[in-house]
Amino acid sequence: MDLPKHAVTLDQAQTWIANWQGRKDIPGASIKANLIPAQDVNDIFMKDTGFTEYRGYNAITDEGEFKFLLVGVDASGNDMVDYAKGYYVYDMTTPCPSVCSLNRWWER
Numbered sequence: 001m002d003l004p005k006h007a008v009t010l011d012q013a014q015t016w017i018a019n020w021q022g023r024k025d026i027p028g029a030s031i032k033a034n035l036i037p038a039q040d041v042n043d044i045f046m047k048d049t050g051f052t053e054y055r056g057y058n059a060i061t062d063e064g065e066f067k068f069l070l071v072g073v074d075a076s077g078n079d080m081v082d083y084a085k086g087y088y089v090y091d092m093t094t095p096c097p098s099v100c101s102l103n104r105w106w107e108r
Helices: 010-021 038-045
Strands: 033-035 053-060 066-073 094-096
Touching (some): 066 094
Antiparallel strands (some): 033 094, 053 066
């Protein structure tokens, strides 16, 4: 089967996810996934920002909630964070557990 660019096989995805979720030495391993609303993605991806890529950062709030933050990246590989120019750090995810898929496809 030919996969689209950047797609991985189901077996590979399940293995990688199991590798993460099976870790006990990483405090954030209890986070299984991050839900990202399509409108939030469209709001930043569909406007002319000058971003050539995006970079995600794992983060923890002062209250201990795990987050996945997203920033734009320029053609030189630099994070574009400049609030005066409208280049923001985006927090648009909700972690699982709390909003997990009900069909649990990642489990074998």
